[in-house]
Amino acid sequence: xxxxxxxxxxxxxxxxxxxxxxxxxxxxxxxxxxxxxxxxxxxxxxxxxxxxxxxxxxxxxxxxxxxxxxxxxxxxxxxxxxxxxxxxxxxxxxxxxxxxxxxxxxxxxxxxxxxxxxxxxxxxxxxxxxxxxxxxxxxxxxxxxxxxxxxxxxxxxxxxxxxxxxxxxxxxxxxxxxxxxxxxxxxxxxxxxxxxxxxxxxxxxxxxxxxxxxxxxxxxxxxxxxxxxxxxxxxxxxxxxxxxxxxxxxxxxxxxxxxxxxxxxxxxxxxxxxxxxxxxxxxxxxxxxxxxxxxxxxxxxxxxxxxxxxxxxxxxxxxxxxxxxxxxxxxxxxxxxx
Amino acid sequence: xxxxxxxxxxxxxxxxxxxxxxxxxxxxxxxxxxxxxxxxxxxxxxxxxxxxxxxxxxxxxxxxxxxxxxxxxxxxxxxxxxxxxxxxxxxxxxxxxxxxxxxxxxxxxxxxxxxxxxxxxxxxxxxxxxxxxxxxxxxxxxxxxxxxxxxxxxxxxxxxxxxxxxxxxxxxxxxxxxxxxxxxxxxxxxxxxxxxxxxxxxxxxxxxxxxxxxxxxxxxxxxxxxxxxxxxxxxxxxxxxxxxxxxxxxxxxxxxxxxxxxxxxxxxxxxxxx
Numbered sequence: 001x002x003x004x005x006x007x008x009x010x011x012x013x014x015x016x017x018x019x020x021x022x023x024x025x026x027x028x029x030x031x032x033x034x035x036x037x038x039x040x041x042x043x044x045x046x047x048x049x050x051x052x053x054x055x056x057x058x059x060x061x062x063x064x065x066x067x068x069x070x071x072x073x074x075x076x077x078x079x080x081x082x083x084x085x086x087x088x089x090x091x092x093x094x095x096x097x098x099x100x101x102x103x104x105x106x107x108x109x110x111x112x113x114x115x116x117x118x119x120x121x122x123x124x125x126x127x128x129x130x131x132x133x134x135x136x137x138x139x140x141x142x143x144x145x146x147x148x149x150x151x152x153x154x155x156x157x158x159x160x161x162x163x164x165x166x167x168x169x170x171x172x173x174x175x176x177x178x179x180x181x182x183x184x185x186x187x188x189x190x191x192x193x194x195x196x197x198x199x200x201x202x203x204x205x206x207x208x209x210x211x212x213x214x215x216x217x218x219x220x221x222x223x224x225x226x227x228x229x230x231x232x233x234x235x236x237x238x239x240x241x242x243x244x245x246x247x248x249x250x251x252x253x254x255x256x257x258x259x260x261x262x263x264x265x266x267x268x269x270x271x272x273x274x275x276x277x278x279x280x281x282x283x284x285x286x287x288x289x290x291x292x293x294x295x296x297x298x299x300x301x302x303x304x305x306x307x308x309x310x311x312x313x314x315x316x317x318x319x320x321x322x323x324x325x326x327x328x329x330x331x332x333x334x335x336x337x338x
Numbered sequence: 339x340x341x342x343x344x345x346x347x348x349x350x351x352x353x354x355x356x357x358x359x360x361x362x363x364x365x366x367x368x369x370x371x372x373x374x375x376x377x378x379x380x381x382x383x384x385x386x387x388x389x390x391x392x393x394x395x396x397x398x399x400x401x402x403x404x405x406x407x408x409x410x411x412x413x414x415x416x417x418x419x420x421x422x423x424x425x426x427x428x429x430x431x432x433x434x435x436x437x438x439x440x441x442x443x444x445x446x447x448x449x450x451x452x453x454x455x456x457x458x459x460x461x462x463x464x465x466x467x468x469x470x471x472x473x474x475x476x477x478x479x480x481x482x483x484x485x486x487x488x489x490x491x492x493x494x495x496x497x498x499x500x501x502x503x504x505x506x507x508x509x510x511x512x513x514x515x516x517x518x519x520x521x522x523x524x525x526x527x528x529x530x531x532x533x534x535x536x537x538x539x540x541x542x543x544x545x546x547x548x549x550x551x552x553x554x555x556x557x558x559x560x561x562x563x564x565x566x567x568x569x570x571x572x573x574x575x576x577x578x579x580x581x582x583x584x585x586x587x588x589x590x591x592x593x594x595x596x597x598x599x600x601x602x603x604x605x606x607x608x609x610x611x612x
Contacts, residue, residue, distance in 0.1 A: 095480035211530035224531035280479025288479035
């Protein structure tokens with residue numbers, strides 16, 4: 001109340017352009033202040049230190065001495081990148097002027113096995129010619145050649161999921177479906193939940209989540225439960241869901257929902273293990289970073305943050321086979337449905 | 339407290355019975371175009387003030403003078419603020435640009451009052467005001483974008499004073515501020531499960547009302563804001579006048595994290611009297 005009255009008096013008395021009194025102090029633009037600001041922001045808002053088995057305080061003791069007033073921009077970027085690398089979190093990144101984005105997750109940063117998925121191979125060698133696709137391949141769907149199986153791929157999780165109804169209508173005579181979420185970059189999982197409601201006749205409890213709502217280590221909202229709710233005409237056929245290490249964020253949450261269905265088999269590789277909501281922040285030197293502010297716990301009481309969802313059938317493409325036009329993960333899915 | 343706010347709102351609208359009064363009525367319709375400088379620091383999104391000078395400001399005002407003075411004011415502004423100038427970065431080999439934020443502000447105010455002093459040279463009017471601010475905020479952090487919102491519906495008062503410099507020239511000054519408000523604002527970590535659930539409405543209006551429903555009653559200790567206005571009016575003829583207008587808006591809120599917003603507006607306004 002006193003600060004409010006003080007603000008009104010200051011604003012009323014001072015020329016309107018000079019209202020700096022009302023603003024909060026800002027972090028300084030020097031290497032040490034920038035490091036402190038970033039470390040503290042994570043300390044107050046990053047939600048999954050425990051799940052990722054990271055002692056953030058210990059890391060401060062290791063990396064803070066490496067920064068002083070003479071630290072160059074190049075050196076500071078390296079120190080912060082090395083600090084963030086300990087989290088190995090697909091949702092944590094550092095963006096700087098004229099540099100490649102740094103990803104805390106080793107798989108994303110080094111693009112490990114990124115080349116083991118090629119949508120072009122799927123379209124060229126496995127789908128019949130009358131396939132459909134969205135803008136910039138936001139979705140691709142069609143019938144598998146020489147098989148009564150329909151395939152759909154989603155590049156991210158958003159309003160592109162609304163085409164699932166069209167897909168199911170067009171291929172309502174298929175004996176089974178393949179939903180490809182490999183290299184799915186995430187988005188808004190509620191779009192996936194809305195669409196996937198076609199596959200269940202009753203509400204299914206999928207996971208619960210809680211979000212940081214204060215600077216203290218235990219400052220979280222109450223757990224909020226998320227259910228997959230039935231919607232529209234029930235589709236009860238075998239479904240193979242394809243995943244890989246680049247299935248991340250809302251893509252993983254979509255996999256969680258699909259995995260709760262009795263008719264679904266997960267095929268491929270373990271997902272990335274980064275589920276919680278991500279936010280962006282900025283530093284005094286103009287760099288941006290992202291961090292996870294939410295915990296997610298599955299219906300079985302387990303958290304797969306930092307672990308990922310393991311497939312029912314582990315299959316990985318070989319580069320040599322893929323280069324010859326063979327998608328072994330997809331072929332296994334076709335075999336399973338047949 | 340919530341009940342008191344709702345009753346006050348109801349009484350406010352009940353006063354509109356004056357609109358049916360058949361005393362001498364003067365109407366005026368104004369269109370304002372101009373620019374605005376915004377400086378905003380919102381710790382939910384960033385510890386740094388984001389600034390922009392925007393030329394995209396438009397306003398419409400309808401005023402009816404009879405036994406009471408009624409005024410409806412709609413203002414819309416577009417801002418592209420940032421902390422630093424946009425720069426290029428690379429992601430998986432592609433060069434991308436870290437663009438500025440995008441804010442859309444809408445103010446919808448209703449005032450009802452009467453003259454306290456009505457003199458040949460000097461007028462003073464005062465009354466009650468319903469002050470609504472809806473602010474859609476898209477913060478951009480390079481490859482990450484986060485949507486935020488700040489909305490207030492305030493009940494308070496206003497005062498306007500005007501001084502007739504000559505037959506054709508007039509100076510006016512006004513102030514409005516709320517006594518209590520309904521505040522809906524982004525949560526501590528920008529979004530949480532309630533936020534996500536609200537956006538599943540998947541329609542702009544539905545989502546907006548869902549956000550509003552998750553708000554809280556805010557009194558002066560939590561939320562302070564005011565709007566100040568100063569203008570010079572020149573009467574072109576019996577029907578038309580032109581105004582040069584300066585406006586100042588200030589918002590300060592503490593929950594869930596401090597936010598301070600200062601806006602300086604400069605408008606040219608054309609007014610038709612009928």
